Amino acid sequence: MDALSGSAVNHPSPVVRIIARTNVGGPALQVTALVRQLPRERYPQTLLRGRCGDDEDDYLDLVATDVPSTIVPGLGRNVRVLGDLRALFFIVRALRALRPTIVHTHTAKAGLLGRVAAITTRVPIRVHTFHGHVLSGYFGPTMTRLVVAVEKLLARGTTHIVAVGEKTLADLIAAGVARPECSSVIAPGVDEGRAIPVDEARTAIGLGGLASDTLLVVFVGRLTAIKRPERFVELARDVAVSHPYVHFAIAGDGSLRAELENLAAGTPNLTFLGMCGDITEVFRAADLVVLTSDNEGMPVALIEAAMHGVPAVATDAGSAHQVVIDGETGIVVPIGDARALRAGVIKVLDDPALRSSMGESARRHAVLNFSSGRLVEDYRQLYERLVAERVHAT
Numbered sequence: 001m002d003a004l005s006g007s008a009v010n011h012p013s014p015v016v017r018i019i020a021r022t023n024v025g026g027p028a029l030q031v032t033a034l035v036r037q038l039p040r041e042r043y044p045q046t047l048l049r050g051r052c053g054d055d056e057d058d059y060l061d062l063v064a065t066d067v068p069s070t071i072v073p074g075l076g077r078n079v080r081v082l083g084d085l086r087a088l089f090f091i092v093r094a095l096r097a098l099r100p101t102i103v104h105t106h107t108a109k110a111g112l113l114g115r116v117a118a119i120t121t122r123v124p125i126r127v128h129t130f131h132g133h134v135l136s137g138y139f140g141p142t143m144t145r146l147v148v149a150v151e152k153l154l155a156r157g158t159t160h161i162v163a164v165g166e167k168t169l170a171d172l173i174a175a176g177v178a179r180p181e182c183s184s185v186i187a188p189g190v191d192e193g194r195a196i197p198v199d200e201a202r203t204a205i206g207l208g209g210l211a212s213d214t215l216l217v218v219f220v221g222r223l224t225a226i227k228r229p230e231r232f233v234e235l236a237r238d239v240a241v242s243h244p245y246v247h248f249a250i251a252g253d254g255s256l257r258a259e260l261e262n263l264a265a266g267t268p269n270l271t272f273l274g275m276c277g278d279i280t281e282v283f284r285a286a287d288l289v290v291l292t293s294d295n296e297g298m299p300v301a302l303i304e305a306a307m308h309g310v311p312a313v314a315t316d317a318g319s320a321h322q323v324v325i326d327g328e329t330g331i332v333v334p335i336g337d338a339r340a341l342r343a344g345v346i347k348v349l350d351d352p353a354l355r356s357s358m359g360e361s362a363r364r365h366a367v368l369n370f371s372s373g374r375l376v377e378d379y380r381q382l383y384e385r386l387v388a389e390r391v392h393a394t
Contacts, residue, residue, distance in 0.1 A: 013102060013387050014043070015038075015043050015044070015046070015101070015104055016045075016048060016098055016100040018047075018103065018113075019031050019050070020075055020076060020109040021076055021077055022064075024056070024059045026131055026298070026301075028064075030129075031047065033190075033191075034375070034376060038376055046070065047067065048091060048094060049069050049070070049071060050071070051071060051076055052076075053077060055253055055254055055257075056253070057277075062277055072090050074090070075113065076109070077109060079109075087113055088113045091113055091114060101123075101124055101125060102125040102386070103117075104128070105118075105128045105129070106131060108134060111130075112154065125159045126157060127161075127162065127382075128158050129163075129186075130161065130162065130172060131297045131298075132318060133171060133177075134147055135148060135151075135175055135177075148176070148177065151172075151175075151177040152177055155177050159182070161177070162184060162382070163184075164319065165185060168185075168298070184382070186378045188298050189371050189374050190370060190372055192307055192367060193284070193307040194284075201281045201282075206273065207247070213245060214247050216246075216287050217236075217286070218282055218286040219249070220252060220282060220304075222253070222254040223255065224254045224256060225256065226294055227294075228292045228294055228315075229292060230256075232292050233267070233270065234338065235248070235292075235341060236264070236267055236270040237267050238342055240268075247270075249270070249271045249286075250273060252275065283304055284308055286308075288310065288313065288345065288355070289302065291312060291314035291315055291324075292341070294317060295318060296318030299314070299318070302323040305362070306323060307366045307367070311355060311362050312329070313331045315334070317335055323366075325361070329365050330358055330362065331348065
């Protein structure tokens with residue numbers, strides 16, 4: 001029997017939310033906000049998640065300890081045939097037991113297994129959020145073609161596709177993965193920043209020894225190839241020559257950390273902070289945030305920085321330009337242009353008035369466009385529309 005009936009539009013519509021892993025980052029923040037803030041009487045939720053890798057901290061274990069979830073055995077980021085089959089069977093059994101109205105998947109692996117399970121168990125509404133995509137920059141041509149083919153097949157069984165940014169959705173439509181009439185953009189949302197004194201924040205992240213007039217430039221993200229953190233290390237070495245009063249810090253961990261530490265050897269103005277339990281402290285300590293990525297969805301680190309009034313210099317990756325308004329809330333530079341990146345950083349560092357005005361503009365822009373309340377309301381409206389459409393079609 002279908003999970004929806006003619007009167008279901010006014011009744012609870014259970015949601016099963018599935019994510020491959022809740023490592024510290026944008027997808028985990030968005031999932032947490034939705035589980036916490038969507039009206040429970042209308043959308044009771046069950047969160048299914050995989051385990052993080054050994055080099056990752058789990059956001060739910062570290063920060064969002066109040067969010068209930070169920071671990072899916074075998075579910076994780078990497079492809080493991082036996083583990084993936086085990087996860088698929090677990091999800092199928094869970095959906096048959098829970099009989100949700102909506103299955104909403106986040107991240108690629110969960111999108112694959114979760115949607116296959118939802119189609120198999122005939123869940124009425126199937127939503128997938130692309131927090132970015134792997135259609136370019138991740139794999140070689142053959143694997144990329146395979147990924148696109150799989151996503152096209154999955155899209156046929158997907159009620160609605162959500163992209164976190166305009167560029168992400170445009171790429172999906174161009175690749176034939178998404179159709180305009182069955183897709184939309186819902187940008188990430190985060191809570192407004194907490195007020196912490198700068199000296200207290202710097203002490204909390206281990207940089208209390210910096211002089212009070214030292215400017216702090218930060219990189220926040222996973223230390224993986226697609227994020228290109230080596231560009232930040234090279235930037236720190238280069239700027240140190242002309243700006244000895246500037247310190248650089250990398251907040252994050254990942255597979256490239258050892259390689260980056262070797263690259264940074266002999267660079268006294270650069271500190272590796274590792275994973276930071278309270279990222280608010282990093283942004284409150286910072287004067288400028290830098291994004292060096294080749295590929296992004298909607299960089300949540302830039303949104304969080306903006307919420308704390310910190311301007312950014314960012315590569316034009318994904319939908320970063322929707323967060324960083326060039327010349328107003330920061331500076332956007334071409335991907336891979338080291339000279340432009342350096343010039344943008346120096347321009348902001350050398351002009352206190354510009355830095356202050358950009359920070360204030362960044363905060364206003366973020367509060368207006370990227371609040372967690374707006375995120376939740378956008379998804380609530382989407383769910384309401386999809387449920388109503390399904391009811392009227394039956």
